[in-house]
Amino acid sequence: xxxxxxxxxxxxxxxxxxxxxxxxxxxxxxxxxxxxxxxxxxxxxxxxxxxxxxxxxxxxxxxxxxxxxxxxxxxxxxxxxxxxxxxxxxxxxxxxxxxxxxxxxxxxxxxxxxxxxxxxxxxxxxxxxxxxxxxxxxxxxxxxxxxxxxxxxxxxxxxxxxxxxxxxxxxxxxxxxxxxxxxxxxxxxxxxxxxxxxxxxxxxxxxxxxxxxxxxxxxxxxxxxxxxxxxxxxxxxxxxxxxxxxxxxxxxxxxxxxxxxxxxxxxxxxxxxxxxxxxxxxxx
Amino acid sequence: xxxxxxxxxxxxxxxxxxxxxxxxxxxxxxxxxxxxxxxxxxxxxxxxxxxxxxxxxxxxxxxxxxxxxxxxxxxxxxxxxxxxxxxxxxxxxxxxxxxxxxxxxxxxxxxxxxxxxxxxxxxxxxxxxxxxxxxxxxxxxxxxxxxxxxxxxxxxxxxxxxxxxxxxxxxxxxxxxxxxxxxxxxxxxxxxxxxxxxxxxxxxxxxxxxxxxxxxxxxxxxxxxxxxxxxxxxxxxxxxxxxxxxxxxxxxxxxxxxxxxxxxxxxxxxxxxxxxxxxxxxxx
Numbered sequence: 272x273x274x275x276x277x278x279x280x281x282x283x284x285x286x287x288x289x290x291x292x293x294x295x296x297x298x299x300x301x302x303x304x305x306x307x308x309x310x311x312x313x314x315x316x317x318x319x320x321x322x323x324x325x326x327x328x329x330x331x332x333x334x335x336x337x338x339x340x341x342x343x344x345x346x347x348x349x350x351x352x353x354x355x356x357x358x359x360x361x362x363x364x365x366x367x368x369x370x371x372x373x374x375x376x377x378x379x380x381x382x383x384x385x386x387x388x389x390x391x392x393x394x395x396x397x398x399x400x401x402x403x404x405x406x407x408x409x410x411x412x413x414x415x416x417x418x419x420x421x422x423x424x425x426x427x428x429x430x431x432x433x434x435x436x437x438x439x440x441x442x443x444x445x446x447x448x449x450x451x452x453x454x455x456x457x458x459x460x461x462x463x464x465x466x467x468x469x470x471x472x473x474x475x476x477x478x479x480x481x482x483x484x485x486x487x488x489x490x491x492x493x494x495x496x497x498x499x500x501x502x503x504x505x506x507x508x509x510x511x512x513x514x515x516x517x518x519x520x521x522x523x524x525x526x527x528x529x530x531x532x533x534x535x536x537x538x539x540x541x542x543x544x545x546x547x548x549x550x551x552x553x554x555x
Numbered sequence: 556x557x558x559x560x561x562x563x564x565x566x567x568x569x570x571x572x573x574x575x576x577x578x579x580x581x582x583x584x585x586x587x588x589x590x591x592x593x594x595x596x597x598x599x600x601x602x603x604x605x606x607x608x609x610x611x612x613x614x615x616x617x618x619x620x621x622x623x624x625x626x627x628x629x630x631x632x633x634x635x636x637x638x639x640x641x642x643x644x645x646x647x648x649x650x651x652x653x654x655x656x657x658x659x660x661x662x663x664x665x666x667x668x669x670x671x672x673x674x675x676x677x678x679x680x681x682x683x684x685x686x687x688x689x690x691x692x693x694x695x696x697x698x699x700x701x702x703x704x705x706x707x708x709x710x711x712x713x714x715x716x717x718x719x720x721x722x723x724x725x726x727x728x729x730x731x732x733x734x735x736x737x738x739x740x741x742x743x744x745x746x747x748x749x750x751x752x753x754x755x756x757x758x759x760x761x762x763x764x765x766x767x768x769x770x771x772x773x774x775x776x777x778x779x780x781x782x783x784x785x786x787x788x789x790x791x792x793x794x795x796x797x798x799x800x801x802x803x804x805x806x807x808x809x810x811x812x813x814x815x816x817x818x819x820x821x822x823x824x825x826x827x828x829x830x831x832x833x834x835x836x837x838x839x
Contacts, residue, residue, distance in 0.1 A: 397681030428747045456740040
């Protein structure tokens with residue numbers, strides 16, 4: 272059994288992006304991300320830190336705009352619009368979830384689609400469905416695809432079962448897998464005979480958010496298991512949706528949690544930032 | 556074996572919509588569709604005729620704008636923008652495909668999302684993926700869902716296999732089925748062991764465009780078969796993707812072609828027009 276680690280994938284992407292950034296800097300362009308954060312939530316700050324570190328390594332300039340947690344929706348929208356129009360900002364990341372008094376369904380339509388590196392705006396989800404590569408795909412689903420490609424796992428004609436149908440992972444990932452010519456089955460809480468279906472998977476992707484839900488009874492011999500879940504187990508330890516210890520005897524490859532898919536996410540964010548830079552500077 | 560005919564479904568939708576239109580007329584509102592056609596292609600005119608008849612039956616006013624087939628893209632865009640701004644027009648249907656010198660990928664982003672009853676604008680596909688009901692779903696996938704509902708075919712927890720992954724049918728339909736809590740598998744030209752997969756389907760939906768490709772060897776006993784294909788067979792006769800005569804011995808229900816899903820489409824278009832009318836008149 273091979274553990275599919277995220278770090279080498281992220282390292283490879285980072286190395287490639289540094290070359291891109293150097294080429295951009297030669298043209299006098301410094302890629303810039305503006306992060307928009309409301310309040311000081313721990314999750315937000317932790318993701319922000321990871322993004323900042325990755326961007327620094329690559330040479331992407333980052334501006335963090337922090338707003339009081341009671342900022343009015345109107346004022347918040349005004350600020351988003353200012354960042355949309357800021358010519359030096361190529362990419363915008365709004366840390367979510369936003370406080371409840373700010374309507375995300377309104378905000379997402381305001382953020383400039385060409386700077387929307389986190390695929391917050393509905394139009395980028397639409398482009399994903401259409402297979403229009405001018406849009407931005409959400410980072411976690413794209414991280415799964417990049418990880419599979421890095422480890423030379425061919426998706427064409429493979430039976431891939433995706434467990435979970437969220438708007439941020441399950442649904443967009445299913446479309447991305449389909450675009451790679453996989454045969455895709457999407458399972459969820461209403462699926463009957465779940466293990467009967469997951470056992471048909473050449474590749475099983477778990478994105479449900481239930482600690483260690485998937486054990487060896489859910490996979491076939493030789494399956495590749497991708498674990499997108501980030502949960503805390505009964506001992507308070509970080510774990511995925513997959514019971515790793517149970518599955519190692521049957522799976523041929525598994526992504527661990529931590530150190531798996533999650534380690535790739537910020538490098539995908541950076542990749543989207545470079546793409547946004549090129550789009551907004553009319554280089555592609 | 557029961558033949559799932561489209562007409563009773565369309566009739567039911569029509570009856571319901573007439574009530575809606577009467578209520579709107581009491582408020583002084585007449586729903587209006589503007590059809591935009593370039594040139595005089597036979598397919599366009601035939602769909603236009605069917606739409607006109609349906610709209611007339613329901614009490615929807617229709618304006619058909621016909622442009623010369625060599626109209627410039629610039630001039631065409633100007634006309635679309637005029638219709639977008641026309642306060643009396645609640646719904647816009649651009650007959651497609653457009654001539655090659657007019658870039659559909661440009662046009663689709665110009666059509667007002669709130670009037671886009673044919674789900675041409677990418678943002679409506681995005682809303683579909685998000686499960687945001689304020690958008691418009693494409694007519695054929697929605698016709699499949701309405702047909703299944705009319706015949707009391709519960710989708711929850713059913714294994715549904717969708718054959719075909721086009722942007723107009725396969726992909727959006729898969730998402731709609733998922734929203735109805737079906738477990739969905741999407742197959743296509745690169746799928747291996749196709750019949751092995753289609754035979755697991757409680758409900759098999761065929762949308763590939765290959766005359767009579769699916770015969771009894773592809774379905775399980777008691778399956779429900781929905782045929783979205785519209786093809787011409789070796790004798791020049793209209794037929795679906797399903798070999799109806801072969802499947803009748805095993806399927807418990809099949810939609811015929813013609814007189815199946817295709818008969819429902821214009822009533823779904825009308826349903827979307829009434830929805831657009833309510834949205835644009837701020838009634839919902």
